[in-house]
Amino acid sequence: MKNRLKVLRAERDWSQGDLADRLEVSRQSVNAIETGRYDPSLPLAFKIAELFDLSIEDIFTSPSKES
Amino acid sequence: MHKSPALRRYNYTVLGLSLAYMGALFGIVALFRTRPPHGTLAYAAAILPALPLVGIFLAWGRYLTDEPDEYIRMLTIRQTLIATGFMLSATTIWGFLESFGLAVHIPAYAAGILWFAGLMLGGCVNIFAVRTGRS
Numbered sequence: 001m002k003n004r005l006k007v008l009r010a011e012r013d014w015s016q017g018d019l020a021d022r023l024e025v026s027r028q029s030v031n032a033i034e035t036g037r038y039d040p041s042l043p044l045a046f047k048i049a050e051l052f053d054l055s056i057e058d059i060f061t062s063p064s065k066e067s
Numbered sequence: 068m069h070k071s072p073a074l075r076r077y078n079y080t081v082l083g084l085s086l087a088y089m090g091a092l093f094g095i096v097a098l099f100r101t102r103p104p105h106g107t108l109a110y111a112a113a114i115l116p117a118l119p120l121v122g123i124f125l126a127w128g129r130y131l132t133d134e135p136d137e138y139i140r141m142l143t144i145r146q147t148l149i150a151t152g153f154m155l156s157a158t159t160i161w162g163f164l165e166s167f168g169l170a171v172h173i174p175a176y177a178a179g180i181l182w183f184a185g186l187m188l189g190g191c192v193n194i195f196a197v198r199t200g201r202s
Contacts, residue, residue, distance in 0.1 A: 024135070025135075025136050025137075025138065026069035026071075026136045026138065026139055027069070028069055028138060028139065028197075029136055029137070029138035029139065032138050032197075032202060033138070035200065037197075037200060037201070037202035038138050038141070038202055040137070040138075041137055044137060
């Protein structure tokens, strides 16, 4: 699933490890989500959205809307 | 490399159980060679080396339950499925070869060894999938 995680992380000057620590997941998880190789569960997606103070739709692109 | 407290606990448990397995195996083999037990005691003694291995299977199940990172859990479940599929396929094929007299008899506990080999295979598949961007 496409997402803006890398951009949002870069805006805050966070490394993947920094974001992983804040989300309490592994750096591998952040990398897999960022590159679209893994779609997070709803609870983790909410956690990501709350961390950036955005809605899930502001971060993740619905697969049905991907061109 | 991700090392959650759950993975660390699993590693320590496996280390302890592996030592217990080695001790039980050598002890029981020596016992059957020198003073073979009889009756119920023989059954209990023969099963003894299997118990630490059963413990390792249980520890793996507990790790799968306790691992808090959902992505790592997904990779581990895939690794487990590959191991189980590998073990079932290999034992089924070997069983037919054995039935038609084309292969020697192998003890049933080889299934466990094949499952552990399958875990290594699953780990390799995970590494390949991650490195090639296939999750």
